Amino acid sequence: MIAVIDYGVGNLFSLTASLKYLGAETVVTNKKEDIVAADRIILPGVGAFEDAIAKLRATGLVETIIEETQKGKPLLGICLGMQLLFEKSYEYGEHEGLGLIRGEIASIAEDLNDKTLKVPHIGWNSLSFDADEPLFKYINQGDYVYYVHSFYGRDCLENTIATSNYDITVTGAVRNGSVYGTQFHPEKSGNVGLNILKAFIEL
Amino acid sequence: MITKRIIPCLDVRNGKVVKGVNFEGVRDIADPVEMAKFYNESGADELVFYDITASVEERALFSDILVDVASQIFIPLTVGGGINTLDDFDRVLKCGADKVSVNSGAIRNPDIIEQAAKKYGDQCVVLSMDIKRVDGEFKLFSKGGRENTGIDALQWAVDGVNRGAGELVVNSIDTDGVKNGFDLELLDEIAARVDVPIIASGGAGKMEDFAELFKHPGIDAGLAASIFHFKEIDIKDLKKYLRTQGVEVRL
Numbered sequence: 001m002i003a004v005i006d007y008g009v010g011n012l013f014s015l016t017a018s019l020k021y022l023g024a025e026t027v028v029t030n031k032k033e034d035i036v037a038a039d040r041i042i043l044p045g046v047g048a049f050e051d052a053i054a055k056l057r058a059t060g061l062v063e064t065i066i067e068e069t070q071k072g073k074p075l076l077g078i079c080l081g082m083q084l085l086f087e088k089s090y091e092y093g094e095h096e097g098l099g100l101i102r103g104e105i106a107s108i109a110e111d112l113n114d115k116t117l118k119v120p121h122i123g124w125n126s127l128s129f130d131a132d133e134p135l136f137k138y139i140n141q142g143d144y145v146y147y148v149h150s151f152y153g154r155d156c157l158e159n160t161i162a163t164s165n166y167d168i169t170v171t172g173a174v175r176n177g178s179v180y181g182t183q184f185h186p187e188k189s190g191n192v193g194l195n196i197l198k199a200f201i202e203l
Numbered sequence: 204m205i206t207k208r209i210i211p212c213l214d215v216r217n218g219k220v221v222k223g224v225n226f227e228g229v230r231d232i233a234d235p236v237e238m239a240k241f242y243n244e245s246g247a248d249e250l251v252f253y254d255i256t257a258s259v260e261e262r263a264l265f266s267d268i269l270v271d272v273a274s275q276i277f278i279p280l281t282v283g284g285g286i287n288t289l290d291d292f293d294r295v296l297k298c299g300a301d302k303v304s305v306n307s308g309a310i311r312n313p314d315i316i317e318q319a320a321k322k323y324g325d326q327c328v329v330l331s332m333d334i335k336r337v338d339g340e341f342k343l344f345s346k347g348g349r350e351n352t353g354i355d356a357l358q359w360a361v362d363g364v365n366r367g368a369g370e371l372v373v374n375s376i377d378t379d380g381v382k383n384g385f386d387l388e389l390l391d392e393i394a395a396r397v398d399v400p401i402i403a404s405g406g407a408g409k410m411e412d413f414a415e416l417f418k419h420p421g422i423d424a425g426l427a428a429s430i431f432h433f434k435e436i437d438i439k440d441l442k443k444y445l446r447t448q449g450v451e452v453r454l
Contacts, residue, residue, distance in 0.1 A: 013298070014299060014301070018277050020274070021277070046324065047324060116420075118398055118399065118400060118423075121205065124205065124206045124248055125206070146279060148326045187277055188277060188278060188279050
């Protein structure tokens with residue numbers, strides 16, 4: 001059973017549909033007992049960091065999520081869900097994250113050298129990843145994944161397991177023990193994305 | 204780096220995909236779900252679905268089709284047609300759309316762009332524009348390209364982005380269905396004025412038209428319907444060709 005955390009942020013249609021398509025049992029939930037009972041957790045998210053972290057904290061689930069991952073339960077944060085795992089974010093101010101991944105979330109626009117590039121970084125970009133990471137066992141180096149974001153993870157090299165290039169090095173995926181995150185949307189990345197979710201289900 | 208996108212557009216009426224020439228002479232082609240699967244396997248980067256129905260019953264049928272597609276195809280889906288209110292945004296997003304394209308609804312009520320961008324994020328709001336030359340000026344047309352609004356189309360594009368549109372679909376009525384290439388003059392004018400992704404629509408007839416399109420900076424995607432539906436151009440072949448022309452595409 002996969003617990004998809006429901007904290008009122010973003011559209012969960014594609015995520016739950018893709019998990020169902022892969023044959024995974026899924027519960028969309030904001031209940032502690034579901035998260036404890038599940039064998040893996042997905043933290044989705046679209047929108048702004050400050051609003052999302054406040055809503056997540058308001059569920060009272062943060063402690064449970066952290067405890068479960070410390071026991072080795074796999075967690076996957078997607079897009080803003082990945083960003084929430086970081087120590088802090090500079091999206092409109094400075095906000096504290098969950099601190100499960102070392103690093104910070106910063107503005108793409110401010111860090112770009114080539115100011116003619118468009119922000120958000122939106123569309124398909126090729127992914128380079130650590131070949132021994134189990135999350136990527138079903139995909140090939142250079143496969144394309146779908147991104148939509150204006151902020152990105154940086155100073156997180158020790159937890160980075162995949163990157164894409166957009167003038168700057170965009171953190172594509174992170175891992176710290178059983179805690180995983182992808183900046184791109186596997187549930188929107190076609191067959192490549194399905195293969196990443198399949199690998200997560202098999203962790 | 205980010206790739207240029209190839210996007211087939213599926214106009215859906217009464218549960219079937221249709222495509223007219225210069226917006227007239229609409230005819231049936233195929234089942235939207237099967238067509239979406241075919242395009243996913245061919246390497247389409249996104250799919251656009253336009254609901255060109257009018258009745259309430261047909262609208263419900265369109266929603267069912269959308270749910271079917273979004274449950275089986277996991278690439279970005281944009282939905283347009285009949286989007287006038289935030290409730291319309293909500294309706295199609297709940298059926299699995301990722302982005303919502305607004306056209307005549309934004310002409311009637313430009314505030315819808317801002318309201319939707321605030322509620323769902325800029326990336327969710329696509330402003331689609333039908334544009335035609337009238338006395339040497341680019342004018343914005345409404346109602347599927349039938350009615351001249353008198354609005355300056357270039358200014359409309361700028362205003363739309365300022366209101367929060369995250370992407371523009373620029374459809375040239377002058378080149379639509381003619382298959383003699385995209386309207387590069389119009390596209391250049393718009394690209395010079397906005398910094399959001401631009402999806403070019405109207406006029407693609409052969410693979411070279413896409414290569415020519417992507418030489419123009421600021422154009423992110425090419426959208427077409429009949430040439431893909433009738434298999435005059437196969438998307439996989441098109442992408443292989445574009446790569447030989449130095450265009451970065453997803454293969």
